[in-house]
Amino acid sequence: MTSRRVFFLTPGVAAATLKALPKRREDLPTPALIVEVDKLEANLAKMANHLKAAGLAFRPHAKTHKTHEIAKMCQKAGAVGSCGAKLSEAAALAEGGATGLLVTTAVIGRDKIAQGIALAKKRPETIFCVDQAQNASDWDAAARAAGLRVNLAIDLWVGRRTGIECGAPALELARHMSRLKNVRLQGLQAYSGPSSHRRGFEARTAASREAMGEAVETRKLLERDGIACPWLSGGSTGTWNIDPGIDGITELQPGSFLFMDIDYRRIGSREGEEFNDFQQALFVICTVVSRPKPDLAIFDGGYKAFAADRGYGPELRGRRDVKVGFAGDEHGSLAASGAKAGDRLEFVVPHCDPTVNLYDHMYAVRGDEVLAAWPISARGKSQ
Numbered sequence: 001m002t003s004r005r006v007f008f009l010t011p012g013v014a015a016a017t018l019k020a021l022p023k024r025r026e027d028l029p030t031p032a033l034i035v036e037v038d039k040l041e042a043n044l045a046k047m048a049n050h051l052k053a054a055g056l057a058f059r060p061h062a063k064t065h066k067t068h069e070i071a072k073m074c075q076k077a078g079a080v081g082s083c084g085a086k087l088s089e090a091a092a093l094a095e096g097g098a099t100g101l102l103v104t105t106a107v108i109g110r111d112k113i114a115q116g117i118a119l120a121k122k123r124p125e126t127i128f129c130v131d132q133a134q135n136a137s138d139w140d141a142a143a144r145a146a147g148l149r150v151n152l153a154i155d156l157w158v159g160r161r162t163g164i165e166c167g168a169p170a171l172e173l174a175r176h177m178s179r180l181k182n183v184r185l186q187g188l189q190a191y192s193g194p195s196s197h198r199r200g201f202e203a204r205t206a207a208s209r210e211a212m213g214e215a216v217e218t219r220k221l222l223e224r225d226g227i228a229c230p231w232l233s234g235g236s237t238g239t240w241n242i243d244p245g246i247d248g249i250t251e252l253q254p255g256s257f258l259f260m261d262i263d264y265r266r267i268g269s270r271e272g273e274e275f276n277d278f279q280q281a282l283f284v285i286c287t288v289v290s291r292p293k294p295d296l297a298i299f300d301g302g303y304k305a306f307a308a309d310r311g312y313g314p315e316l317r318g319r320r321d322v323k324v325g326f327a328g329d330e331h332g333s334l335a336a337s338g339a340k341a342g343d344r345l346e347f348v349v350p351h352c353d354p355t356v357n358l359y360d361h362m363y364a365v366r367g368d369e370v371l372a373a374w375p376i377s378a379r380g381k382s383q
């Protein structure tokens with residue numbers, strides 16, 4: 001198969017260290033974050049086709065990949081746009097050409113709203129979430145001063161993280177917003193994190209039906225009150241085959257399905273103990289740098305190469321029997337693996353989103369060939 005060799009670099013990003021794109025996977029300097037493009041494309045096509053068949057819009061969450069090239073790839077596959085967890089994440093994606101952005105965390109404070117207005121000028125279709133009347137009023141005042149009408153959505157508290165409570169509190173906020181002239185209420189956003197990672201398909205189904213059911217009821221409440229609410233966005237990788245069965249959700253915003261990780265694999269699927277609905281596409285390549293004892297090998301990836309928030313380390317690809325541990329910020333350890341200095345090893349990451357945030361770029365590979373170094377353009381953009 002022929003493939004394009006494209007080398008993207010954001011000005012200033014790793015330009016000094018990445019003078020030339022290595023041609024082969026085995027030549028990549030380690031630790032190297034890689035994405036296997038065949039698997040990425042298959043995961044994307046599976047989700048896009050599934051949601052299209054279910055009649056739902058698809059707005060993948062870019063908090064996972066933080067990479068404008070992938071955001072644009074998703075749009076080519078049928079996504080209406082991308083979600084950004086924070087304003088700066090969405091702005092970085094827009095800078096790289098992504099459109100149809102939904103900022104899923106409320107933008108609070110005068111300076112940030114001013115930056116939000118700048119994004120709304122550049123991408124007028126952007127939707128910003130709010131969960132407080134004062135924040136909606138602040139948006140309205142800033143939009144009026146800029147001569148704009150800004151799209152807002154009400155973030156509902158179904159995930160026990162952010163948002164306003166469903167039912168009467170959300171209705172009251174919607175009524176307040178409908179009186180503001182320079183904001184347009186787009187609809188509701190409801191992300192239920194506890195449902196997405198609930199272990200076992202039955203338990204996950206029950207959790208999502210309960211959480212998203214409250215959001216659907218709130219949508220109906222607004223409409224009975226005469227407030228148009230044509231849009232309800234939510235869902236995740238874990239509920240990808242549950243939420244389309246909940247009448248009233250109009251859009252799904254999954255993220256991790258593109259890459260996958262150990263954490264998601266553990267939630268179990270409809271078919272069995274493991275969630276393998278999507279393929280593992282993301283890996284970190286490391287090199288064994290020391291072998292202090294015959295049964296101990298040390299490789300060049302530690303806490304700075306793998307996010308350790310889940311409390312466990314990475315997994316040696318295809319060798320779940322090998323015990324892998326952290327040996328500090330820069331190093332990891334392998335017990336009784338037979339690995340020796342110079343060996344290159346590939347690892348499955350514990351948690352994809354925060355691991356991606358540790359790298360300046362990810363290498364897109366197809367088989368042994370390195371196609372591109374995609375800048376992780378929203379890396380560190382958590383403001």
Ligand SMILES: Cc1ncc(COP(=O)(O)O)c(C=O)c1O
Nearest residue numbers: 061104191236237253254255256
């Ligand atoms: C608001 C919101 N929507 C969607 C997602 C996507 O979830 P997942 O990566 O589990 O598919 C997340 C993940 O944390 C999120 O915070």
